[in-house]
Amino acid sequence: MDKTEFESLVSEGQKHHLKWKGEKYRMTVMTSSKAVGRPQTNWSSRIIVEYGPAAEHRSVSSSTFGDKANPTSEVLRVGNWVYRRSGNEPWTRKEYAESKTPERPESPVQILETDGQYKYVGSGILGDKPVQIYVRTERQTKVDKKSGDTIESDTKVTYWVDSNGIVLKLEFIVESRGPKVTSQTQVVTQWELDQSISFVPPEIVP
Secondary structure, three states, rough: EEEEEEEHHHHOOOOHHHHHOOOEEEEEEEEEEEOOOOOOHHHEEEEEEOOOHHHHHHEEEHHHEOOOOOOOOEEEOOEEEEEEEOOOOOEEEEEEEOOOOOOOOOEEEEEEEEEEHHHHHHHHEEOOEEEEEEEEEEEEEEEEOOOEEEEEEEEEEEEEEEOOOOOOEEEEEEEEEEEOOOEEEEEEEEEEEEEOOOOOOOOOOO
């Protein structure tokens, strides 16, 4: 496949808010990152976001840095109210306010060279659903704008796409090699419809 065809297919397939509009669905994102020889900096996280057909959604986030687990963070929006809590703390409630999209910071690296391949690798089964599997592999050479160090990276992204053209699973794996450290990161994202999802406001203790 050529790059344009591939990117169009996976981009359209990730528009769940449009393709599943009016439905209840869940997105789960699991991330792990480690630097070779530095277990104290290992990072992992799990984020679950549930969406409803109206102005409602819920997110539950947990993470671990090194051997320390951070408190679980929960956010629930129902209508014009947003409820939050961290760990076992009491829920708080505030009126919903539209947040501004933050400006994207300038990249700390400059890309010198990129070599990518885009492939359809065949059909498969994800859970109980038939899917088509697509893979993007990419090798890049970058330079750190601040230190001048050259960094090599190898990336593999796999997409599982259902019969309606919707991406049900995405796996991102990258290894970066620099003069000071070699790091590995994996991000797995899955989407699923679930009509049993409900959004019930928690009790607020005065």
